[in-house]
Amino acid sequence: MTTSAWPAPTTQRAGDRDREATATLLGQALAQGYLDMAEYEARLPTAFSAQTTADLRRLTADLPLAQLRRNDPRRRAALRAAARRSVRLHLAGYLAMVVIVLTVWLAVGLTAGSWYFWPIWPILGAGIGVLGHAVPIRYACR
Structure with a gap:
């Protein structure tokens, strides 16, 4: 040993x-x-x-x-700012998705003549997700 x-x-x-x-x-x-x-x-x-x-x-x-x-006020302020920033990022991603699906819908409509407005489904689904994220953050940050 x-x-x-x-x-x-x-x-x-x-x-x-x-x-x-x-x-x-x-x-x-x-x-x-x-x-x-x-x-x-x-x-x-x-x-x-x-x-x-x-x-x-x-x-x-x-x-x-x-x-x-x-109870550190700077910590609480930083948490609020991070929560708001996360909602803004989520919203930016949502808006980018909306632009993409509307562009695809328009391209298909112009080339194939199919004008069924299918983008409503991803727009509504993702919109519910954004609201489910933004509403609790809004009330929590008051």
Whole structure:
């Protein structure tokens, strides 16, 4: 049996992602009034120079982390903007589909003389999908 040259770690080392997450939490605490500017400025350099995750946890031990993550106004605004953007993208795809099926219908009508308005079915079906996406987003973002 061989023994390792490295001792078993007693604490976990902190990485850049851990340091950045802690800095983000400290910024949210500042924005929501849990920290004043002097406290924030004192904790931030400590967060970026921390070597272990225990050091990072000590910096945020006195903060209500669940409240910071859930009630951050910037987070809510970003979620609303992403939801609205998703509806706009869905609508753009829908309108592109409408233009394509109407163009195909017109081309078939002009060349074959078949004027049955079949595009109504994909237009209605996809339109229901767009409405099913847009209406809940509209009411959720109020």
